[in-house]
Amino acid sequence: MDSMLAILTLIGSVAALVFAYTRAKKVLRFPAGSETMKKISASIHEGAMAYLKRQYRILVIFFVGMFCILLIMAAAGFLTWFVPFAFITGGFFSGLSGFVGMQIATRANARTAAACQKGLNKGLNVAFSAGSVMGFTVVGLGLLDISIWYLILSVVFKLPIEDITGAMITFGMGASSMALFARVGGGIYTKAADVGADLVGKVEAGIPEDDPRNPAVIADNVGDNVGDVAGMGADLYESYVGSIVSSCALGVVAFKNIESVDQLSAVMIPMILAAVGVLASIIGALLVRTGEDTRQSTLLRSLRVGTNTSAVIIAVVAFPLVWVILGKEFIGIYFAILSGLLAGVLIGLSTEYFTSDTYKPTQNLSGKSLTGSATIIIGGLSLGMLSTALPIIIIAVCIMAAYGFSGGFADATRGLYGIALAAVGMLSTLGITLATDAYGPIADNAGGIAEMAGLDAEVRTRTDALDSLGNTTAATGKGFAIGSAALTALALIASYVEKVQQVGGSSVKLDMSVMNPTVLVGLFIGACLPFIFAALTMSSVGKAAQSIVVEVRRQFREITGLMEGTAEADYKTCVDICTKASLREMILPTLLAIITPIVTGLILGYNGVIGLLTGATASGFVMAIFMANSGGAWDNAKKYIEGGNHGGKGSEAHKAAVVGDTVGDPFKDTSGPSINILIKLLSMVSIVFAGLVVNFHLF
């Protein structure tokens, strides 16, 4: 039974990886275009790899250091010996997901541009195939990690099921740390380059975006890859794995005292659900194709066919799955899964409504640019803040539904298991949703290459159509990322509570009441953390962007013939500045996320940590939506004006909108997405260090 389970998951994993491999082969069969295009693409590839290499060099120090700390803690009896190794593999696979995704993305960009010379469908084909490589690599590696560990722990070490899931959850900390580094570093890189390039290029020198005369243009394109591809890959690897292992851990607890159901069955549900999700995603991915109609609605429909088919398959298959594995009595758990799936879709729709320029909110926002940049900033901030209401209600209903349907009002642990499964349901079709998300930056890059290589305007129109669609699918993707982060964080908090009881035994005095001052104080600190985190990452972008501004200004001044197009810009220096700055700036926020729960625990005890985690999850969820939606709306309000409204490009209104967009850049691509990882990393760290905190705490 044990090994059968792991083998089923392995099959899902292998299917995903094989599919990713065939897609990669397919992408590489396409021609990479002219020599100029190849050269540009090679520069981007080179810059991205240089960044990754340097990042990994720093991360090796971090991971080895943490590994040693965990070894010491294991020696001191606060951890099992598996934890340090689980930590390392989590980090390794998370990094590998980003690496593979970026390898293919930086090769697909010129190929997408070249394919767009032939037609829109060809372009979509290349970009979406490349996005699929990323999507399926992430789920494939995630399931691989899970099933290998499961096999080792159950077959080789013959551990009881509680200990298996207890050990597996700790590789989430490795994945989360890696994800946070990748997201923060990549996010700072991409926005520093983008903001820096825009501030001098677009605003001061008045040259178009992606103009080859702009010395920061290669850095900007590298940024799309290291931020939106590698960063996102590591991020969603972590969400995916985190949701599965936390529901496995909670499942074991929930079915401890139930005669009719084996605990193993509860562990099977998330694993098999994920494996089925892979197959559903493959079917969906094979359905995506489009004609030559560049209207966004048509393009969107072709992608939606894929994602919707996958979702429907999951919704249908999950029912017999739960029925057979857990029995009729616990069929309510199916509805928990379904509520998660639905909540993800609804939060995505809400994001789309608030940030797409086909709807009122963003259109109205663009009108505020008529009275200047101050009013569009105020408008965008208030739009983002207001847009948090709907997702909060959706997630609230989802939590109550998942908890209630799975029987939480009779037995709380089952309710928490239901919440964890809602997250798994939401992420089960990650293979395809991530593919639709990851193809966006590839299309963006393709547009840049088309511009720099001076291809026909028609090509640019096609890449723009793909890119613009990418913004919409990114909105949906963000809905899934944020929603699943909140649910997974809650599941992890519940796992933490179990862990504390497990390591502390009868010495533990749980009092999670909000009127307990340690919980309360923890809550306050937790509520504050996302603000601090957003502040640090935003100011890092600001600092890095300022050094780019200085460098670009210098090149414009010192390189004669640059503006006339007779001399070439020194792209490498800008790439170098971004790399150094982003790697330097990623360290502090990540360390903060790791140290805070430990210090809080040592002072306030485990009850304080529970308050901290809850406060950070609640306030982080709101902040993440606020920042993502404000940023998205500013971006599209600017595009709406560029589409010919309120005076169009170059008008005063447009200038004001560019200011809004620039403020929104770190909002939506650096700080906002990092908060999703932050709230999970806090819980992961707390779980790993639970033994320490239970034994030593001031209050």
Place this chain on the structure above:
Amino acid sequence: MDSMLAILTLIGSVAALVFAYTRAKKVLRFPAGSETMKKISASIHEGAMAYLKRQYRILVIFFVGMFCILLIMAAAGFLTWFVPFAFITGGFFSGLSGFVGMQIATRANARTAAACQKGLNKGLNVAFSAGSVMGFTVVGLGLLDISIWYLILSVVFKLPIEDITGAMITFGMGASSMALFARVGGGIYTKAADVGADLVGKVEAGIPEDDPRNPAVIADNVGDNVGDVAGMGADLYESYVGSIVSSCALGVVAFKNIESVDQLSAVMIPMILAAVGVLASIIGALLVRTGEDTRQSTLLRSLRVGTNTSAVIIAVVAFPLVWVILGKEFIGIYFAILSGLLAGVLIGLSTEYFTSDTYKPTQNLSGKSLTGSATIIIGGLSLGMLSTALPIIIIAVCIMAAYGFSGGFADATRGLYGIALAAVGMLSTLGITLATDAYGPIADNAGGIAEMAGLDAEVRTRTDALDSLGNTTAATGKGFAIGSAALTALALIASYVEKVQQVGGSSVKLDMSVMNPTVLVGLFIGACLPFIFAALTMSSVGKAAQSIVVEVRRQFREITGLMEGTAEADYKTCVDICTKASLREMILPTLLAIITPIVTGLILGYNGVIGLLTGATASGFVMAIFMANSGGAWDNAKKYIEGGNHGGKGSEAHKAAVVGDTVGDPFKDTSGPSINILIKLLSMVSIVFAGLVVNFHLF
């Protein structure tokens, strides 16, 4: 004993009111300057009164409506019959505080300007005396309301002490509703006028601030009065009364089962502390005077002599007070009071550090204007977010200290009583701290009048010195307002928990664990509320400001000779637009604050409400500081540039800084301060409607 207590409090109240009266007399004895100055002052007075009259007309409908609802609820047995009447008096006195403060402020503005013609000390004298009228009226009326109700309930109705404090806490809801209306309405008014006047006047037409040619200039000056004077008065009346009544209510519970101490003694502590605070404030106020040195440090020192003396008196007197009333055994409660007093001072210092241009953060922020408005916006947002860390730590330590010192770890109710007393300690010297705060807008107005009446540049320098000092004292005042709001809100949540148990009896199943899904969902909704609230108030300012922009542009275009100074602007229309817009826009946010806890309670039950209140308090505290500090820093970064740095007035950097300041206006003067009231009003409403929610709830 009962009546002695009320009489002691009455003495404090009368002392405060008499002192306020003598100060008012003193202010009115000063000459109001030239005919022009009198005329301008009269216009401001008239505009402010017109606003108040219309506001009260709307509020009468609200209060009568709520009164009827409460009567019905009392008839249905969910409330005692005192509640509707307590509600009304709370609202009435809160409104009266604002009214009196504004009456004198609008008369003191021209007198301050006139006094500044003679010297700085004279100017400070008038402005500070007028500010004192406000400060002492607020505390006087607060204590009057408390002592009268106490007398009625104890002497006339002979209620037991539990019922007295239970009834008294409900007049907090009246005061909070009034305060929220006043803060939101006033805040929208003042910033709509300010932003509107600046956007067209300063940015487009390039005329200086307070230029009489700007049609919105009178509205701008009216705004200072209705927002910063009437709004702040109602706000702090509510904080003051709220902290006292909630600690009385908790004191009764905390000392229920203690033989050695009478419950009445626990009620006496906050009341007598407040009364002593009045006397300490009067002594402090009498010590404030300055020479002719316009340096801010000298001026600041002269005010600090007053506030520090009062604080020291309280710190000294509170010790024997606690010792005598509660006995040596409970002297720890003294340290709870002291920790509140200290926390208020420290949060104020932190605010000052982050927002004053004599320190690095704001100076660095002003440098970000060199790369444009986008970077100064990003910088200001991240500065504000980062600045939440210190106050969170301060309040966390204060909560733990107040709870621990007063014996919370032995008996939780005593710990909560300690937290409530920390808030009373913080606000005990409100008479003088509010005076130093309220004189700011008067000085600001005086400067406006000096400009409009064309007085000597020297006069303007003096009013500017007073105004600039006002910004610093306002920072300290904000620290007290935010800190006390958080502590009072916590005390009110504790009171709510007591109330639920009291009205529900054994049927109540309290489960305040954060792992209870209703608490958790409540927490999420609560964490979101301050964002929604900030969004609504910000967008109201934006909307109202846009109508001002349109009107001012119209007048510039249509009134011939206006720019040349040969024709007069139509000030009245702008005043009218602001009045209508702000009154229209204040309704939705306030209703939201009242309806949300009731609806949440009916769906999620009292446990959900407790989650809601805790989430809103934690996230609201962080948001309030973030918004106040971002706004303050932008304001002073602009002033720093105007002081001759980074190119000075009129430079590109200055223009960028003006954008920052404009964004910051609703942050610091509308949304931020309203959140303080929001978090308390939510609790107040919950307490009043506890009977309903205990009887009817879905989960």
